[in-house]
Amino acid sequence: MRILIVGAGQVGFHLAERLSKQGQDVVVVDTSPEKTELVGDRLDVLTLVGNGAALPVLEEAGVRRADLFLAVTNRDEVNIIGCLAADRLGVPRKVARISNPEFFTEGSMLSREQLGIDLMINPERECAWETFQLLASEVASELFRFVGGTVFLMGLRVEDGAPVAGHNIAELAELLAERQYTTVAIQRDGATEVPRGDSRIETGDQIFLVGPTSQMEHLPALAGYAPYQLRRVIIAGGSAEAVHLAGFLEDKGVGCTILDNDRERCVALSAALPRALILHGDATDAELLDMEGVGGVDGFVAYTNRDETNLLSCLLASRTGARKVVSLIHRRQYVPIASRLGVDATVSTRLSAANSILRYVHEANVSSVAALRGVNAEAVEIRVGPRARALGRPFRELHFPAGGVVGAIVRDGAFIAPRGDDAVQSGDHVVLFAEPSVMPKLEKLFA
Amino acid sequence: MKPAHLIHVIGITLLALSAALAAAGAVALAHDEPETVDFFATAIIAFAIGLTSFRRTRLSRDLTIREGYAVVGLAWLAVSVAGALPYLFAGVTTSPAAALFESVSGFTTTGATIFGDVERLPAGILFWRAITQWLGGMGIVLLGVAILPFLGVGGMQLFRAEAPGPTKERLTPRIRQTATSLWYVYAGLTAIQVLLYVVGGMPLFDAVTHAFTTLSTGGFSTRNASLAAFDSPYIQYVTIAFMYLAALNFTLHFRLTRLQFRYHRDAEWRFFTWALAVAVLVILAITYAGRAGGAEETFREALFQVVSITTTTGFVNADYERWVPAGQLLLLFLMFMGGMAGSTAGGMKAMRLRLLLRHGLTELKRSVHPRAVIPARLGDAPVPEPTFLRVQAFGLFYLGLFAAGAFALALAGHDLVTAFGASAAGIGNIGPGLGEVGPMDNYGWMGPGSHLILAFLMLAGRLELFTILLLFHPDLWRRYARPPIMRRARL
Numbered sequence: 001m002r003i004l005i006v007g008a009g010q011v012g013f014h015l016a017e018r019l020s021k022q023g024q025d026v027v028v029v030d031t032s033p034e035k036t037e038l039v040g041d042r043l044d045v046l047t048l049v050g051n052g053a054a055l056p057v058l059e060e061a062g063v064r065r066a067d068l069f070l071a072v073t074n075r076d077e078v079n080i081i082g083c084l085a086a087d088r089l090g091v092p093r094k095v096a097r098i099s100n101p102e103f104f105t106e107g108s109m110l111s112r113e114q115l116g117i118d119l120m121i122n123p124e125r126e127c128a129w130e131t132f133q134l135l136a137s138e139v140a141s142e143l144f145r146f147v148g149g150t151v152f153l154m155g156l157r158v159e160d161g162a163p164v165a166g167h168n169i170a171e172l173a174e175l176l177a178e179r180q181y182t183t184v185a186i187q188r189d190g191a192t193e194v195p196r197g198d199s200r201i202e203t204g205d206q207i208f209l210v211g212p213t214s215q216m217e218h219l220p221a222l223a224g225y226a227p228y229q230l231r232r233v234i235i236a237g238g239s240a241e242a243v244h245l246a247g248f249l250e251d252k253g254v255g256c257t258i259l260d261n262d263r264e265r266c267v268a269l270s271a272a273l274p275r276a277l278i279l280h281g282d283a284t285d286a287e288l289l290d291m292e293g294v295g296g297v298d299g300f301v302a303y304t305n306r307d308e309t310n311l312l313s314c315l316l317a318s319r320t321g322a323r324k325v326v327s328l329i330h331r332r333q334y335v336p337i338a339s340r341l342g343v344d345a346t347v348s349t350r351l352s353a354a355n356s357i358l359r360y361v362h363e364a365n366v367s368s369v370a371a372l373r374g375v376n377a378e379a380v381e382i383r384v385g386p387r388a389r390a391l392g393r394p395f396r397e398l399h400f401p402a403g404g405v406v407g408a409i410v411r412d413g414a415f416i417a418p419r420g421d422d423a424v425q426s427g428d429h430v431v432l433f434a435e436p437s438v439m440p441k442l443e444k445l446f447a
Numbered sequence: 448m449k450p451a452h453l454i455h456v457i458g459i460t461l462l463a464l465s466a467a468l469a470a471a472g473a474v475a476l477a478h479d480e481p482e483t484v485d486f487f488a489t490a491i492i493a494f495a496i497g498l499t500s501f502r503r504t505r506l507s508r509d510l511t512i513r514e515g516y517a518v519v520g521l522a523w524l525a526v527s528v529a530g531a532l533p534y535l536f537a538g539v540t541t542s543p544a545a546a547l548f549e550s551v552s553g554f555t556t557t558g559a560t561i562f563g564d565v566e567r568l569p570a571g572i573l574f575w576r577a578i579t580q581w582l583g584g585m586g587i588v589l590l591g592v593a594i595l596p597f598l599g600v601g602g603m604q605l606f607r608a609e610a611p612g613p614t615k616e617r618l619t620p621r622i623r624q625t626a627t628s629l630w631y632v633y634a635g636l637t638a639i640q641v642l643l644y645v646v647g648g649m650p651l652f653d654a655v656t657h658a659f660t661t662l663s664t665g666g667f668s669t670r671n672a673s674l675a676a677f678d679s680p681y682i683q684y685v686t687i688a689f690m691y692l693a694a695l696n697f698t699l700h701f702r703l704t705r706l707q708f709r710y711h712r713d714a715e716w717r718f719f720t721w722a723l724a725v726a727v728l729v730i731l732a733i734t735y736a737g738r739a740g741g742a743e744e745t746f747r748e749a750l751f752q753v754v755s756i757t758t759t760t761g762f763v764n765a766d767y768e769r770w771v772p773a774g775q776l777l778l779l780f781l782m783f784m785g786g787m788a789g790s791t792a793g794g795m796k797a798m799r800l801r802l803l804l805r806h807g808l809t810e811l812k813r814s815v816h817p818r819a820v821i822p823a824r825l826g827d828a829p830v831p832e833p834t835f836l837r838v839q840a841f842g843l844f845y846l847g848l849f850a851a852g853a854f855a856l857a858l859a860g861h862d863l864v865t866a867f868g869a870s871a872a873g874i875g876n877i878g879p880g881l882g883e884v885g886p887m888d889n890y891g892w893m894g895p896g897s898h899l900i901l902a903f904l905m906l907a908g909r910l911e912l913f914t915i916l917l918l919f920h921p922d923l924w925r926r927y928a929r930p931p932i933m934r935r936a937r938l
Binding site: 002020025026027033040041044045046047 | 512603617619620621622831
């Protein structure tokens with residue numbers, strides 16, 4: 001598949017990286033020579049300097065042969081015009097990153113269909129939604145659902161005294177015979193491992209589990225957490241994400257306090273969110289946080305545009321006693337550090353957007369994709385085809401590539417935890433977990 | 448810098464080399480020659496070492512930029528040493544330095560030879576000389592990238608370190624496709640040339656070997672008199688045409704296969720072609736004025752020699768040492784230009800020369816308009832500052848190495864003209880020089896010291912100086928850059 005990506009910023013870079021590692025032919029266009037050079041140096045993709053909304057540039061990039069057009073610059077106008085041009089030149093699928101939904105309000109001259117945009121992604125909204133999901137799911141640092149919600153993939157940080165700590169995978173399988181979880185990855189000190197029977201889980205690890213949604217509530221206890229209910233959330237930083245998140249929280253009846261150190265921004269926020277408490281103050285002001293009762297909140301979210309401020313305020317909040325702290329992280333090198341500092345979960349606006357787009361890209365034969373933060377792996381949901389090579393053969397007889405694992409099988413809506421003797425049937429859904437370079441091999445086995 | 452990564456890629460290169468050795472062995476077998484054993488023995492050695500290196504190591508991640516440079520430099524050294532073995536095993540020379548010289552001269556597409564009488568060499572050896580040039584022309588590491596699927600980003604680092612010219616254009620989204628496309632164009636042009644030779648009555652063996660050494664701008668011949676041995680204007684014109692094509696940027700040829708005719712739009716192409724045309728006219732004017740002989744023959748000799756030297760091929764159809772000194776000197780200058788960037792030719796490359804010349808003019812202009820903002824340009828397009836600075840550094844290194852090489856050769860006891868001619872012909876990957884290594888001479892009489900000096904110059908020239916010079920730079924191998932403060936403390 002030939003994929004044209006306009007915009008070599010973080011969203012574009014991430015998409016190009018994932019897609020080229022999956023074996024797609026990727027062309028990246030950006031106006032900045034520095035950014036394209038960086039992309040060309042680090043990834044096996046063709047790069048082109050130019051305006052991705054200009055026809056000659058698109059022609060040069062081979063838009064007529066492209067199967068997919070992803071416009072992900074940080075300027076809505078460029079993305080819209082790019083998609084319009086790509087549509088006229090016959091690209092079958094177009095995705096645009098749009099941060100300002102005002103373009104498409106009712107009665108507007110433009111409609112999504114007229115512009116030929118198949119999917120619109122609002123990164124800030126995607127990020128807020130992901131944060132909301134993380135807050136609502138008690139303690140997970142990552143949460144994705146597959147096969148229409150039957151199966152979940154959850155990331156958990158193993159706390160002190162957790163029942164799973166100190167055991168290896170084989171012991172755990174016996175210990176938890178009635179629970180049908182599969183551990184698909186263990187992350188320690190920034191390195192990810194797809195575990196085997198003798199891999200041990202330690203306190204402080206980040207573990208990724210796949211299991212049936214009906215059993216989800218038991219999981220946090222396994223990792224050493226006490227259950228809690230979401231009642232009040234403090235958001236530090238009144239960004240666009242904060243406005244979206246406050247909206248989601250209010251719909252659920254969760255009270256919400258927003259902090260921002262810009263007075264005018266506070267005025268605008270209070271106008272936009274009449275039910276939220278807006279405070280003018282600094283996110284790292286320990287006294288203010290204490291005064292506003294950060295120790296008693298169920299969730300603390302740091303949403304400022306500086307990673308350092310976010311991490312520091314999260315640290316303050318968690319030391320004071322906030323139950324779950326989530327930080328917005330722009331630089332992905334910080335993600336492993338955040339987890340070590342005691343931040344429960346991190347979100348990234350760009351990664352959320354990229355994930356949504358990837359999910360759409362894979363729609364053709366794959367139902368759902370999740371790329372995990374700071375982890376060199378992704379989860380993919382596949383419907384087993386009638387001519388799949390794995391059909392009817394027990395897993396232990398398949399030559400599984402290293403770095404890949406089957407997390408779950410769903411047959412007729414029922415969850416099956418995969419064991420060595422199991423075999424897939426045509427029509428089953430499987431959730432695969434693998435490093436990006438291994439994923440195509442796994443997909444071949446099952447598709 | 449992971450040694451396992453270096454060993455892995457060098458292993459791949461040795462595997463490619465063993466295939467070429469087996470091909471030469473097959474040719475020797477077809478001619479019923481005793482050297483068959485030598486080739487297959489070397490092939491097995493290269494294959495065994497290559498396979499072990501390849502199988503025992505793996506790339507745990509993509510190659511870094513440093514690893515790219517280190518691996519290409521070391522792979523070329525390994526291939527040069529392995530390629531010298533057949534000459535020693537077959538006994539055509541007894542000096543290891545001479546065998547290494549011939550091998551390096553082959554892979555770097557120089558075409559300087561230690562053999563005075565190539566017609567007495569067995570067919571297997573002749574074929575081996577030709578195929579080393581053919582492999583070296585497009586780059587043997589690039590061949591590995593083209594054949595093997597898993598060198599994604601790493602492939603780009605290798606491409607950067609091996610491909611000639613200041614700008615490395617990627618043609619397709621995947622570097623492997625780019626490498627494959629370039630090799631297809633290369634092989635296709637070679638096939639066409641073989642066909643044209645055979646139509647002109649050249650024996651198939653000579654046609655193949657000469658096509659190999661033309662497209663790679665190498666210049667090894669199977670005849671003592673080089674191209675003059677085939678007493679046919681047609682064959683010489685075909686050779687001229689293909690030497691010229693080989694010195695053009697292969698990206699342009701690739702575009703042609705996509706039905707895009709881009710030659711005339713390329714500023715470097717215009718400069719290169721004009722320079723060639725002017726040089727031919729000047730040589731005609733100053734060396735052949737008032738000389739007896741047919742007009743066509745005179746024209747063909749001048750054209751052939753100018754194209755052969757400028758494209759750094761080094762085929763010969765006339766003894767240019769009988770020209771007036773001004774004509775010889777002009778040829779020496781042309782040796783410095785070489786072909787276009789992205790071609791198989793050596794030299795400094797037309798693009799760099801043009802940038803440097805134009806920079807000189809720009810500085811003149813800037814003296815009059817001190818506040819003018821004038822970027823370095825190629826055609827109308829500005830060249831990024833880092834690229835231009837690198838071109839400047841390259842120019843200085845090139846001249847510096849040329850001078851150092853000439854000095855070292857003079858120390859080894861050669862006269863001035865020979866030292867300068869051999870140094871220019873070595874670093875420019877041309878082959879025949881001036882003086883005692885002129886078009887009618889060979890390099891066989893030189894001592895082992897001179898052979899090694901020239902082998903180094905040839906490798907440095909083929910790998911665009913930086914890749915070879917970097918091997919001697921401590922920062923390439925050091926894990927951390929040494930903090931400058933420590934250096935000061937030591938004073």
